[in-house]
Amino acid sequence: MTAHVWYAAYGSNLSPQRFDCYVSGGRPEGARRTYTGCRDTSRPSGCRPIRLPGLVFFGAESTAWGGGMAFYDPDGEGPSLATAYRLTAEQFADVWFQERRLPVGGALPLPEALAAGEWVGGGGLYDRVLVDGAIEEEPVLTITFPATLQVQQQPPSPAYAATIERGLIATHGLSRAEAAAYIAGLISGRTSCR
Structure with a gap:
C-alpha cells in the first residue's frame, strides 16, 4: 500500500489555513464546527x-x-481548481472520517480504491473516495458524493465562499476579483478557469 497520497481539496480546504483545522484541530474562521484533527498532526x-x-x-x-457545500462531479465539464496536500494514508483516512463527522482512528481500504478508481463507504454526502491521477507516482485522491446520490x-x-476565495488566492495566486469570478462561475454552472 502507498505510504503517502495527495488529497485534492476543491472546497473550503483549498485554503491551507482552513485545512490545518482538519490536521491540527480547531475551528475555521466563519465556521460553526470545531474539528478534532488527525492522529498525526504533522x-x-x-x-x-x-x-x-x-x-x-x-x-x-x-x-x-450554512448554505451549499462544494461537491466534485468527475463527469461534469471542468476543469476545476484544487489544492493538493501530500498526506500519510492515515491522515487522509482521518480527513475522510472528519468530513463524515465520525471519530478519527479508522482505516480506509485504499488498495481497493486505487485498484477500482474509487471507493464508497456509505450513502452520505462525502462518502466517496475518487482517484484522480497521480503526482510523482503517488495517487491523487478526492472526496465527494456517491454517484447514486442526487x-x-x-x-x-x-x-464558505470567502474561505474558498482565500484558498484560491493562497494556492493558485488568483487576484481577489479572479477568485470571486471563479466562485461565481461555479455557482452559475459556468466555470471560468479554462
Missing part, C-alpha cells in the same frame, strides 16, 4: 495547486457553514 509534506478534470458545484446544506444545488454561504 503538516502536509507537500502542497500545490492542481486542476481536476471535472466540475465543482454547490449543493445540499452545510451544518458547519444533490440539490444551493449557493454557498458568504463565509
